[in-house]
Amino acid sequence: MSAEPKSQSHRTTNNPFDLDQLRELIALMEAHGISEIDLRQGDQRWNLKRGPTEVMQVVPATGFAATSAAPAASVAVPPELAPPAAEDPNTVLIKSPTVGTFYDAPSPGDPPFVAIGTKVSQDSVVCIIEAMKVFNQIAAEVNGIVTAVLVKSGDAVEFGQPLFRVKLG
Amino acid sequence: MALDLDRLQNESFVAGVEWHKTLESTNDLAMQRAAQESLETPFLILADEQTTGRGRGNNRWWSGTGALTFSLVIDPQTPAGNGNSPQRAGGFIPPVYWPRVALVAGVSLCEALEILAPQLDYGLKWPNDVLIAGKKVAGILVEIPPARPPIPRRLVLGMGVNVNNSLAESPPEIQSVGTALCDATGLEFDRTQVLLAWLDRFSANLSALAADSPALPAGWQSRCVLTGQTIELQAGDRAVRGVCRGIDVDGALLVDTPTGPERLYGGVLVRVLA
Numbered sequence: 400m401s402a403e404p405k406s407q408s409h410r411t412t413n414n415p416f417d418l419d420q421l422r423e424l425i426a427l428m429e430a431h432g433i434s435e436i437d438l439r440q441g442d443q444r445w446n447l448k449r450g451p452t453e454v455m456q457v458v459p460a461t462g463f464a465a466t467s468a469a470p471a472a473s474v475a476v477p478p479e480l481a482p483p484a485a486e487d488p489n490t491v492l493i494k495s496p497t498v499g500t501f502y503d504a505p506s507p508g509d510p511p512f513v514a515i516g517t518k519v520s521q522d523s524v525v526c527i528i529e530a531m532k533v534f535n536q537i538a539a540e541v542n543g544i545v546t547a548v549l550v551k552s553g554d555a556v557e558f559g560q561p562l563f564r565v566k567l568g
Numbered sequence: 569m570a571l572d573l574d575r576l577q578n579e580s581f582v583a584g585v586e587w588h589k590t591l592e593s594t595n596d597l598a599m600q601r602a603a604q605e606s607l608e609t610p611f612l613i614l615a616d617e618q619t620t621g622r623g624r625g626n627n628r629w630w631s632g633t634g635a636l637t638f639s640l641v642i643d644p645q646t647p648a649g650n651g652n653s654p655q656r657a658g659g660f661i662p663p664v665y666w667p668r669v670a671l672v673a674g675v676s677l678c679e680a681l682e683i684l685a686p687q688l689d690y691g692l693k694w695p696n697d698v699l700i701a702g703k704k705v706a707g708i709l710v711e712i713p714p715a716r717p718p719i720p721r722r723l724v725l726g727m728g729v730n731v732n733n734s735l736a737e738s739p740p741e742i743q744s745v746g747t748a749l750c751d752a753t754g755l756e757f758d759r760t761q762v763l764l765a766w767l768d769r770f771s772a773n774l775s776a777l778a779a780d781s782p783a784l785p786a787g788w789q790s791r792c793v794l795t796g797q798t799i800e801l802q803a804g805d806r807a808v809r810g811v812c813r814g815i816d817v818d819g820a821l822l823v824d825t826p827t828g829p830e831r832l833y834g835g836v837l838v839r840v841l842a
Contacts (some may be wrong), residue, residue: 402597403801407599410751423742443696459585496663497663497664497666497667498667498833499833499834500803500804500834500835504601522714522716525713529834530667530819530834531667531668531670531671531694531695531696531819531820531833531834532696532708532709532710532831533666533667533668533670533711533712534709534710534711534712534713535667536711536713536714537664537714538714538715540715547745553804554805555802555803555804555806555833555834
């Protein structure tokens with residue numbers, strides 16, 4: 400590998416969007432409760448949506464061609480921003496078995512049970528769903544690696560709502 | 569007065585009893601016991617003193633000498649257990665009903681105390697506090713460990729009841745919101761008797777829950793202290809303000825807000841406005 404990899408990149412000299420900007424946009428959406436942002440600049444289009452499943456998409460517009468002008472590392476789309484992978488037979492969704500409030504850690508301030516990249520087994524506790532002071536520990540019930548966390552701690556969740564995406568293995 | 573473990577085992581539906589002078593948390597130990605396949609349920613864990621009683625965030629349960637602090641492990645899908653009164657706790661409780669168990673425990677405590685000290689005014693503060701004349705006398709917390717086949721899913725119910733631990737010497741801010749049975753009545757109570765009375769009502773009400781009996785929702789509806797009050801709750805990121813319309817049959821708190829009726833399954837009561 401060379402010191403300056405000539406990897407293909409979404410970043411071009413004309414490209415006003417980068418990963419930091421993407422993070423800022425997501426933070427703005429969360430802070431202001433915005434459910435969708437649709438940005439178009441030149442031949443690039445970013446469409447970010449957040450709803451009950453917090454699925455966010457980065458959609459290149461037709462004709463988008465990644466050029467390799469910049470030596471920067473390619474802009475990897477974080478796994479939590481990846482398009483839905485329901486069609487991937489090796490990926491499953493862990494869904495909420497009940498209505499309630501989603502907690503990602505045993506108590507506030509504790510590290511989360513799992514994060515993106517965490518290897519889980521059938522018995523692994525991945526979160527707590529609380530309803531009326533009944534704290535239900537939810538197990539992964541599959542073996543694999545967490546590839547997306549689809550809700551945030553404190554969110555109200557519905558029965559059957561996807562909570563995590565797990566790549567089996 | 570020491571707890572009478574023999575009576576607890578012989579005169580209730582519990583199959584086993586374990587007592588500790590001091591424990592960090594009866595629920596923590598109960599969660600460990602619940603992971604043992606050989607555990608006979610219902611199983612009761614008692615502690616005279618609990619040093620880090622559970623509660624989410626800063627909602628730690630206070631526990632002094634004379635309090636009744638315990639956790640009960642039950643198999644909600646085979647709750648008959650091995651106790652002496654299995655007929656009082658028969659029935660399969662579907663998981664969809666499990667979130668109502670804390671309310672069922674609260675109703676059961678009200679019913680038990682209404683027998684032991686009928687002169688007092690008991691109420692439920694949704695979802696898990698029992699009050700005497702508006703002051704908290706007990707708190708409830710239920711934890712459900714994950715499935716670990718072949719062990720069935722179990723419920724761990726933790727409760728703290730201020731029985732003989734007088735709050736008279738506690739700071740004014742505690743006394744303004746909390747009370748103990750001894751403070752409210754001027755009498756000392758046998759904690760074994762209090763617990764037996766609760767176990768009796770709770771086992772009967774678990775059967776009622778399994779049968780989806782309408783008597784249970786009537787029990788929490790009639791004791792809901794928030795009904796008719798303007799309240800403010802924090803539900804996740806949202807602040808919900810409106811007039812409480814009571815507790816629904818499935819345990820949800822009903823709130824009429826300016827934007828329409830809400831059904832809440834979670835959230836923290838921030839304040840009562842009127």
